[in-house]
Amino acid sequence: MLNLWYKNAVLYCLDVDSFRDSDGDGVGDFRGLADSLDHIEALGATCIWLLPFYPSPNxxxxxxxxxxxxxxxxxxxLGDFVEFMQAAQDRGLRVIVDLVVxxxxxxxxxxxASRAGDPKYKDWYVWSKDKPADAESGIVFPGVQKTTWTRDAKRGEYYFHRFYKHQADLNIDNPAVRExxxxxxxxWLALGVSGFRIDAVPFLIEGLTEADGSRDxxxxxxEMRQFLAWRKAEAILLAEANxxxxxxxxxxxxxxxxNLIFNFPLNQRLFLSLARREAEPVKSMLKSLPDIAHVGQWATFLRNHDEIDLGRLNDEERQEVFAAFGPEKSMQLYDRGIRRRLAPMLGGDRNRLAxxxxxxxxxxxxxxxxxxDEIGMGDNLELKERxxxxxxxxxxxxxSGGFSSAARTDLVRLPPANGPYAPLHVNAESQRMVDGALLTTVEHLIRIRRACREIGWGDxxxxxxxxxxxxxxxxxxxGGEVVTLHNLSEHPATVDLxxxxxxxxxxHLIGQETDFAEDGARCVMRLGAYGFDWMRVTG
Structure with a gap:
């Protein structure tokens, strides 16, 4: 029987370099991460997703x-990585890692080697003797990226890069590359990971063809999933595919x-609903979701390590979200997104965040x-791009928020120095033991969510x-049934159930500012401003 553990999992995404520094050099590391796993375990997450930690010019x-x-x-x-993996396993935490290929x-x-003409690697990348006519189309980072083809002086040819010019695209059509x-x-499976988040999947496969041009x-x-199942049957593939x-x-x-695909269209409609304080954008998107194989699953999220991509909203809708959550140009990115964290976008309102x-x-x-996000951290708009x-x-x-003993100027990236989101006002320690703090509220929500298997598994x-x-x-x-209600408005709402x-x-499983009201033969519930209620139907 397949182990579909991801159906009722809660994933926690982190960047090793900014989680915890154990040696005081200003950069997070695996020893610091291993020493901080109690936080993730207490939060109720079941799987850690690590952003890239491989050698890199960064x-x-x-x-x-x-x-x-x-x-x-x-x-x-690598020894520190293995020690971290053991510490995660001891706490019952799975780990997936970024596969950026x-x-x-x-x-x-x-x-x-490819640019030098090494026969083994000559065709490992996508080269062209002449600059293609469409080199300025399909740019992923408008305003930052100028082209998708750049000339290499040593080889005397142009190489393709869907993203930045310092990131040359591999030739996935080459069987040696796929091997x-x-x-x-x-x-990495041999070192204990439970799967991979695959970066930019549509771009990964875009150049694949067969000799007759018929390849899907x-x-x-x-093929990737078949290999994964052969090596580790319960491992998963999580696709970044907008x-x-x-x-x-x-x-x-x-x-x-x-196994999993991030539901970017739903995320965009969610932020449109939050901006309007109206349910319809989310409801209509949910109603239009296609049926998928039972072993498949959407991955839902509020924010991630990139900008909020609003590219699938129309121009008017996108401007609504910009006006609500990123009205200043410095808050926007690539003409389509917002580079802010959740808490400042929602005005730091604890009820609205919950x-x-x-x-x-x-x-x-x-x-x-x-x-x-579980403690309501803010952003630092003085930093570049994402x-x-x-x-x-x-x-x-x-x-430095307890992240490192290094001087603030030596930190890998600077946290907000002042204002309501500086570490003085927002930190895990001050929220950990406080009932009603955002952290303890999110912990409670996650515990209830994991107990409501109907949400992860059911219709x-x-x-x-x-x-x-x-x-x-x-x-x-x-045979189980869970009903959830969420009022997106700053005004109370009455719901006829x-x-x-x-x-x-x-x-009642969890909720804030809700109550049933007597109204004759009707079943009526009142939800307070940003109120919500989760209920298990008992019979």
């Missing part, structure tokens, strides 16, 4: 890799491709939490409650 937060089989010396050694750093020995990718996967590029995803819903089947397959977390955890799928949301974890009220129904600000969902699985639940046949 021009793109580690996504420009020079060695897939090692650990960046700033973070420790659509490109490498131009400093990678493979690229250096090397399997070798990389096998290496998505078939490669089946795709329209009509392409979902291509990526999930019949259950033989991606409501947002509750809604995300109630959505069908596997929830993913970005490190620091670094604004990648500031060090704030453990204590000290100047869901979007409830039409005639309350414009309320998202209502009903999930059923193996007649025919949905009966007051004497529900058990």
């Amino acid at each position: 021009r793109d937060n580690g996504y420009d890799i020079t060695d897939y089989y090692n650990v960046d010396p700033r973070y420790g050694t 659509n490109h490498t750093s131009i400093d990678h020995p493979w690229f250096q 090397e990718i399997e070798r990389i996967m096998g290496f 590029p998505h078939r490669y995803l089946s 795709i329209p819903m009509d392409e979902a089947d291509d990526y999930f397959g019949s259950g033989d491709r991606m 409501n947002a977390f509750a809604l995300m955890l109630a959505l069908p799928g596997t929830p993913v939490i970005w490190s620091g 670094d604004a949301v990648r500031t060090p974890m704030q453990w204590t009220a000290g100047e 869901y129904e979007v409830l039409d409650l005639e309350a414009p600000s309320v998202v209502g969902l009903r999930c059923r699985w193996r 007649t025919g949905v639940v009966e007051p004497d046949k529900v058990r």
Whole structure:
């Protein structure tokens, strides 16, 4: 029987370099991470997703890799990684790692050999003698990136880079490259990881063809999954794939491709709902989600380590979200996104933050939490591009937030120095033992979410409650039933639950500012401002 552990998992994403520094050099490391796992365990997360930690020139937060089989010396050694893995296993925590194989750093020995004409590596990258006519189209980072083809003086040809020019795209069409990718996967599986988050999946497979031009590029995803199942049956593939819903089947397959796919379209509609304080954008998106194989699962999230990508909203909708959450140009990025953390976008309102977390955890799928959001960390807009949301974890009220003993100027990235989101005001230590603090609220929500297996495993129904600000969902699985309600408005809302639940046949699991009200034969619930309620139907 398949172990579908990810169906009811809670993922916690972190960057090793900004989580905890054990040796005082200003950079987080695996020893610091291993010593801080109690926080993740207490939060209730079941799986850690590590951002890239491989050797890198670090021009793109580690996504420009020079060695897939090692650990960046700033973070420790392979031995330190193994010790961390053992510490995670001792706490019952799984670990997945980033698999970034659509490109490498131009400093990678493979690229250096390719540009030098080494016969073994000559065709490991995508080269062209002439600059293609479409070199200025398909740019991923408008305003920062100028082209997708750059001339290499040594080889005298142009190399393709879907992203920055220091990240040359691997030639996935080359069987030797695909064989090397399997070798990389096998290496980290042997060290105990439970799977991979695959970076930029649509771009990874975009160049795949067969000799007759008939190849379906998505078939490669089946090959990756087949290798994974052969090496470690319960390991998973989590796809970063910002795709329209009509392409979902291509990526999930019949259950033989991606286990999890980030639901970017739902995330964008969620922020539109939050901006409008109206339920309809989320409800309509949920109603339009396609049926997927039972072993497949969407991954839901509020924020992550990148910008909020609003590219699938129309221009008017995007401007609504900008106006609500990123009105200043310095808060926006790539003409499509917002580079802010969740807490400042929601004005630091503890009730609104709790409501947002509750809604995300109630959505069908596997929830993913970005490190620091559980305590309401802020951003540092003085940092470049996406670094604004990648500031060090704030453990204590000290100047560096307890992240490191190094001088503030030596930190890998600077946390906010002043204001309501500085470590003095926002840190894990001050919230850990306080009832009603954001951290303890999120911990409670996660415990309840893990107990509500109906949400992760079951079928869901979007409830039409005639309350414009309320998202209502009903999930059923193996005879169990859970109903969740979330009021996105700053004003109280009244919900008619007649025919949905009966007051004497529900058990309240968690909620804030809610109560049933007597209203004749009707079943009515009042939700306070940003109020929510989760109920288990008992009979």
